[in-house]
Amino acid sequence: FAFVMAAVLFVAIPTGAAKLFHFITEDPVFLNLMEGALRLLIFVGYIGVISMMKDIQRVFQYHGAEHKTIACFEAGEALTVENVKKHTRLHKRCGTSFLLIVMLVSIFVFAFLGWPDLWLRILSRVILLPVVAGISYEIIKLSANSDNCVLGWAIKPGLWLQYMTTREPDDDMIEVAIESAKAVLPEDKIPAGTANYIQDIS
Template sequence: MGNHLMVGGQAVIEGVMMRGPKLTATAVRDPAGRIQVETKDVHSISDRYPILKKPMLRGTVSLVESLVIGIRSLSYSAKMAGEEEEQLSDKEMAGTIIFALVLASILFIAIPTGAAKFFHFVTEDPFFLNLMEGFLRLAIFLAYIWGISRMKDIRRVFQYHGAEHKTIHCYEAGLPLTVENVQKFSRLHPRCGTNFLLIVMLVSIFVFAFLGWPNLAERIVSRIVLLPVVAGISYEIIRLAGRSENPIIQTAIKPGLWLQYLTTRPPQDDMVEVAIESLKAVLPPEEIREGTGEYRYPERMEAAAEDETEIGVPAAASVETAH
C-alpha cells in the first residue's frame, strides 16, 4: 500500500460513501444522471481522547462512529436518489441507531441464546451449550446475508459495494483512478465490513464459551456487556489482515472473503464512476495529482489556484459538490 492513506467505505443507495482520515464523502447518482458529492469533516471522539486510539478500545469507537456515519450517508443518498424528501434529523438518526441496535440484539443475541436450550437433551455442559449458541448465531447471520442478497434492490446496493472495493484496490495499487483500471481489480477486500462481522461472530463463539450457563436474562446481559471486548478483538484482527501478507493470516480470513461473493456484485461502469468520485473527494490534493493526473476538487485548491485544472467529469454525468 506504500504511503497511501488508509481509506474505507460503504455502499449506499445509488452510490458510495468513502472515509479517509480527515473527510468522508458520499457520492450518489441522482435521477437526472448527475453525480452529487457531499463531503464532511471527520470528527472522531478519539481525537479528543487519545486513549481511545489504543488497541481493544479503538474497535468499539470505530464501530459506533461507522454506524453513525453510515446511517447519515444512507439518509443523504436516499434524498439524492429521490427516495426521500429530507435527510434524517439528529433525533431521527438517534432513533434509527437505537432501533438497529435493539433489532440486532434480538436477532443475534436473544434468539440464539434462547434457542440453545433445545440442546439440553444432548448435554447440560455449559461450554457445549455456549458453543451451540455461537453456531446458531453464525447460522442466523449467514441466513440473513443470504436472504437480503436475494432482494433486487439490495443486489444493486451490493453492486456499488463491489465498486467501492475495486476502487480502493486500485488506489492502494497506486494506479490512476479510471474506470478501466478499477474494473480490473477484485471486488473482494480483506478490510470489508462483511469480514469484520463474520470475525465478530467467530470471536464471540470463543469469548462467550467460558461464561457458564445462567438464566436467559443474565446470558443476554453478559453478551451485550462483552460486545466491546468482542468488537475490540475483531477490529485488531481485521487491521492485521489488511496489512499482513502472512499466509496463515490470509488463509484465516478467506471465509470472510468468500462471504463477500454474496455481499458484493460485479459493478457496472457508471457505478464505478460514482465510487471514483467519492474516493477522489477524500484524498488530499497532492495524492489526487499524483494518482489521477488532472482531477482536483476546486473547493480544496485555493492554495493552488494559479495551477487550477478542469475537473474530470464522466461523459454522461456532471459532478456537484457540497460541504
C-alpha cells in the first residue's frame, strides 16, 4: 500500500500534472523540469503537513535524539545525556536527506528523457529509480567524508529539510537513543564512560 501511495503521489500525479505547462512551451526538457519541481513541492508539502501532527512531532524528537547520539559517538565521546545534548540534530547521512537528494537528482536525470505518452513516462521513472537512488547514495556517501564545497552545497537542502523532520528531544528520548545505539554497536566500539539507562523493572 505504501509503495502504491508513493508511486501515485511522487510519480503519477507530478508526471500527469506537468502537462498543464504545455501552454507555455512544448519543450520536453522544460516539461520534465516542471514535473520534477512539482514532485519536490509535493514531497516538502507532505513533510510539512505531517509535521503538524502531535504524534509525528514526537517521532521527529526521537529522530533528533538519534542524530545527536550518532554525532556524539562519531565525536568519540562517552554516550551520556549530557554529552549527547551538546551535539547538533542535523546529520549528513540522514535518510530524509537521502530522499530529498533523490528528488533533486531525479529532476536532472529525467529532464532529458523526452516527453512520451503518460504511461511510458511513469514506467521510465519507476525503472530508473534504482539509478537515481544509486547516484544519490554516492553523493551522500562522498559528502560524509569530504570537505569539498561542491558536495557540501549538494547536501545543504537535505540538512535544511531536517529542521522540519527533527526536533530537540527530551532527556528520556536521548536515553532511548543511547540504549538503541549500544544495542547495535560492537562492545569494543562503545566509548568508555557510556552510561547505562536500562532500568531493572522486575
